[in-house]
Amino acid sequence: MITKQLTHPKSIVVVGGSNDIHKPGGSILRNLIEGDFSGKLYVLNPKEDVVQGIISYRSPEKLPDVDLAIIAIAAKYAPDTVEYLAYNKNTRAFIILSAGFSEESEEGKKLEDRIVKTVNEVGASLIGPNCVGVLTPQYHGVFTKPIPKLDKNGCDFISGSGATACFIMEAGIPKGLTFANVYSVGNSAQMGVEDVLKYMDESFDPETDSKIKLLYLESIEKPDLLLKHASSLIKKGCRIAAVKAGTSEAGSRAASSHTGALSSPDNAVSALFKKAGIVRCFGREDLISVASVFTCPELKGKNIAVITHAGGPAVMMTDTLSNWGLSVPPIEGKEADELKEKLFPGSAVANPIDFLATGTAEQLGTIIDYVDRKFDNIDAMAVIFGTPGLFEIYDVYDVLEEKIRTSSKPIFPVLPSTLTAKDEVETFVSKGRAYFPDEVNLAIALSRVYYTHKPFEKEPEDFTPDTKKVRDVIDEAENGYLSPENIQVLLDAVGLPRVHEQTYYSKNELVKNLSSTEYPVV
C-alpha cells in the first residue's frame, strides 16, 4: 500500500546518513537537502551528532516520531530498525536502499520477509529494498543522479530497475521532459510496478495528478493488476507507455540474472499491452520520444502538416510518417494560395509547408494559424526549425511556444540545432516544453501512439464454460469421433462464437428445411 507518509511526509529520517557523499546514505542526504525538503529532516548514525548540517541521533530512542524512514544500512540491521521505528516512532513509510536481501541469498530473503511482515502489520508502505529510492515534487528521495525537474504535470515513472531509471531520465532531461513521481521498486518486497500503478489508479485525481505514466518492467508478476489499472487510468484520460525488457530468449536470460525476473513471451506482452492500451516501447530513447508525444495534446487523426524552413528533415519525416501509416496529405485550394502569398517567393505550402531558410517568426505564426483554423484536412502539425547560425532564433521559438499553448491542434516541435541554438533551445525548455531533436524518431513515436488503441469501454461479460456438457459429449463419442452436431454442441459449451450450421443427411431433408434457412448460405 502507498501511505500519505510516503507521498507527502512531514518528516524524514535517513538511517545511515553520513558525510560521505560517495555512499548512498551520504548521497541521498545531500539530495534531500539540495531538494529543499520543507519538512523535518533527521539522521540516525551511531557515530555522529551532526551530518551535513543535519541533526543526527546516535540511537533511535531520542528520535522524534517520523513519517518516512530512508534506510541505508547493512541488510542484517534493517529488520530491527524497521520494527523499532514502526512500533515506537509511528513511521508509516520505508524506503530501503540497501542490497543484500532476497536478490542475494536465502538468508537475505528471510530478512526481507521480516520487514514485509512488520510494515504490513502497521499498515506502512515499503519501497525496495535494493532500490535507488523515490523522487517527488515534495522530496528528492534517491541517492542517485540525475535529478530531473520535478513538477506535478511531469511524467509519473515506475521502474523495475534503478540504474535503468537513471539512464532513462538522462535521456529525457535534455529534451525538456519533466517528472512528477519516480518510483524505483527494487526487489518489490511489498510493492512492485503493478502495485504502484494500482495506487495511482485508485487515488487518481484529474486535477492534481499527472496524466502521463511511464513504466520500465523486467517482469510482469501480476498481469491482471497491470491490465486492470492501466486500462482504468487510460479511461480516466491518462496515457501510458512501457518498456518490457527481457522478451527475447537471450534477453530473458539477461533479465533473470539481473533482477531474477522470469521471462514473458514477446507476443504475450504485446497482447497484454494492446488490450490495456499501453504504448509499447523498446528502448530508452524510444520511451522518451513517446513520453514527449504525450506532453502534447492527443493526436485525433493521422493527417500531419510538416512545417519547416529546411527541406531535408521535412522530406525524411514525410517518408517516415508515410511508411509508418500516417499521412502528409496535400494542402491546396484558395486558402492555401492565400497563405502562399504571405510567404517569401519560392515557399511551398502543398505540405510539407516550406517557408525557406529566410522564413521569419511572424510567417511561422501565420502558417500555424492557417493550419489550425483553415485547413480542415489536417489533424496536427510538426514544426521543424533549427538554424545554420546566421541569426538568433529566440523570436521563432517564442512564437512556436505560444502557438503550442494556444492552437487547437497538437503541435510537435522538432529543434535540430541543439549546439548552434543551444541557448534558444534551453529557453524553450525552460518554459516547460519538451522537444524532439530528430524528426524521424518523432514520426515513429507518433505512429506508435496513434496505432495503440484505447482499451474497450466495457469488458466482455464473464462466461463460464459448461464443463458437464463437454464431458458428456466426449464420453458419448464413439471410436473417438465426433458428429458435426456434437462439435457444434462443444463449441457452444465453451462459448466460442460460430456461424450457424445445420447438418442434413438427405436431399429431401435439406429441401424441406430451406424455407426456414437464413441467407446467405454456403
Added chain:
Amino acid sequence: MITKQLTHPKSIVVVGGSNDIHKPGGSILRNLIEGDFSGKLYVLNPKEDVVQGIISYRSPEKLPDVDLAIIAIAAKYAPDTVEYLAYNKNTRAFIILSAGFSEESEEGKKLEDRIVKTVNEVGASLIGPNCVGVLTPQYHGVFTKPIPKLDKNGCDFISGSGATACFIMEAGIPKGLTFANVYSVGNSAQMGVEDVLKYMDESFDPETDSKIKLLYLESIEKPDLLLKHASSLIKKGCRIAAVKAGTSEAGSRAASSHTGALSSPDNAVSALFKKAGIVRCFGREDLISVASVFTCPELKGKNIAVITHAGGPAVMMTDTLSNWGLSVPPIEGKEADELKEKLFPGSAVANPIDFLATGTAEQLGTIIDYVDRKFDNIDAMAVIFGTPGLFEIYDVYDVLEEKIRTSSKPIFPVLPSTLTAKDEVETFVSKGRAYFPDEVNLAIALSRVYYTHKPFEKEPEDFTPDTKKVRDVIDEAENGYLSPENIQVLLDAVGLPRVHEQTYYSKNELVKNLSSTEYPVV
C-alpha cells in the same frame, strides 16, 4: 571535376566578404579566420579596404592570383566575376553560396549555365551554387554552424542539402563523431553527390583518406556512377552509409519542392544500395549511429558479448540484437568460471556479462581481455557503462578507451550518463572516440551494418540474349504452345540459369539414358 585548388587551396578570396556576420559573406569569412586557414586570405568588396582584419580589394584587377573563390554576391553578378577570376587570376576552384539560380527561375538557370561553361573551359571545380560550402581540415569554407572537429580520419560527408548537412553534424558532434571533408553540393551545377564520390574513389589513397563516407541524397541523377564508385570504394576498404530522402509518394512531393529532385521508388533505392554495398539509413540519428559503428573495426560475425554494470540496458540491448538477427550467445566453461571468480559475488558472466553497480575499472579490463582472448564464440563487445553519480568514472573510461585501441575484437561503447558523467564523457570523446548514448539504437545500427553485404568482387560477365533463337522458337510454336525442349532453348537463349532437364516420351527411353544421368534426380 575536383581540383587541388578546391581541396588544398594556397589562397582564398571571399567575394562579397563583409563585416556583417549575419550574412553569408561575413559569416564564412569569420569561419575561415577562426579555422586558422594557413594560406593567403583576401576579400573582394567594392566598399571596404579591410574586412574583419583581412585586406579587401574594391575591384578584382588588383587582386593577386587566387586558387579558390568563395562567392557570396547576388546571382546576377556571379557569372562575370567567375569569368574574370577564371581567365585573369588563374582561379581553379569556385564555391558559390548565393541562391537565385536554377532552383529559382529560368533566368537563374541561364546564369548557372554560363558559370558552368566558364569553369569547364578552364578546368576548374564548381561547388554549388545555392550551397553552404565545403569543410576540410585545410579550411572552414562554410557560412554555417556548427563546425565539427575536422581530422583526416573523420567522416567524409557529401550532402544534397546544406541545412540538412548542418543538422546531421549537430546530431553527430555531441557523440564524438569527427569529419574529414564535408561537401554541400547545392544545385549540383557542375558536380552532384555522385560526382564528388567519383572523385573520392578515383583519387583514393588508403594512407591519407578517410574510409568512412556518408551521403545525404534527395535525388540520384546518376545511379550508374553511384553504383560504380560506391562499390569500388567499398572494395578498397571504405564503408558507406546513406540516406535517400523522398522515397514515399508524399516525401517525393516534398523533395521536389525542396531541391527539385525527382523521386526514386523506394525499392529501386534499396536495390541500388544493396548492390553497391551501401548501408541504407532513414534519418539523421540513424545515419549518425551507423557512422559511429563505422568508426570501430568491422564486425566479422554476429555474436556479441554485452558487458555492463547495470542490468536493464543490457537486457534491452540483448532483446534488440536478437530481434534484429544478431546473437548474444551464452558464455560458459572453465574460463567463464575463472572470469567469474575475478568479479564480485553476484556478477554474471553467462552473457550479458554483468559485473554489478560496484564493478571497477580493473574488472572491466579483465572482462574485455577474457572476451578478446579466451571466448572464441564472441565476435565483438558492447560495453554499457554509466553512473548513478556516487563516483567519478574517469578510470573506467580510460580503461575502455585503451581496450578499444588494443583489443583485437571491436568494442562499441555505450555511455548513457551524458549529464551525470558529462565531464568523463567529454574526456573520452576528446581522445577521438565516438560513443553511443542508447544501446538499442546501437543494436539496430549494428544489424543494419552486419546485414549489408559487400558488393560482388566481380560483376557477372555481360550476356547478350540470343534474340534470333528466341524469335525462331516462338515462330515455330504450333498453336502457341511450346514443347518442354523449346522452353529450355528459350531459357538458355536469354541466359536464365536452370536445373538440367531431360524429356523422355517412353519408359524404355528413360531407362536407356539413366546411366548417363547425374544424380540426384527429381
